[in-house]
Amino acid sequence: MERRIHAAAVQFNIALGEVETNLERALAALRRVREQGAELAVLPEMWSTGYDYKRLPELARETPRVLEALRDLARELGMVLVGSLPEGQGDRVYNTAYVVDQGKVVDKYRKLHLFSNMGEDRFLAAGDRTLVVPTSVGRLGVAICYDLRFPELFRKLALEGAEILCLSAEWPKPRQDHWRTLLRARAIENQFFVIAANCCGIQGKLDFFGMSLLIAPRGEILGEAGESDTELVAAFDFEEMVNYRTQIRCYQDRRPEVYGTLP
């Protein structure tokens, strides 16, 4: 049976600490991608607040309201939405990617690798589980920004059946080259689709380059953003993925007995 969906990456300049402004930007962009046929959309990392570290515990209190707006929109438009938000729990704040399928939060993933280079580990708590979740558009693997530098995480998601990797990010200059290279490598080696949504614009001392990407399992770039607010939409053809996996049999040809199995 032919399986094909339209997928989107939403990229915008996150207004630091301004939840209402960011929510309006996100909802408008999601309506636009739906008009272009997208059934699945990924938003950037911490898209409602940006990295307003010191105010995160206070800003995280807005997250239930943001999620409610997302759930309502997903139900109205019949979409699956993924993106990370600050999640407050007791005195901790997690960087959490929520998966909303038609009106319901079906699962969540808390960022595993905190970017110590920018002090994330001083302000955020780390997650302790990986996530592959079945949804109405397919099996989604979820990761956040710096996670991209840890390939073993993605191989685990692939072995657990991820068909589409959804990655939310706030990845700044000057590391555009790492971003693009690592995303393509993750797609090619794991033979899955990748949706990577980055933010753009300036937040404090950081300059974000955007360059959100939609990538096919063979590494073909299906959509690539520039440095300003935009949305990407492309068709994902699952038959293409199956053909590639049948032609180049990375899954069958692995030798874990030699180089180790995953934990």
Ligand SMILES: O=C(O)CCC(=O)C(=O)O
């Ligand atoms: O790994 C990088 O270069 C950027 C990571 C990052 O900015 C983050 O995880 O927030």
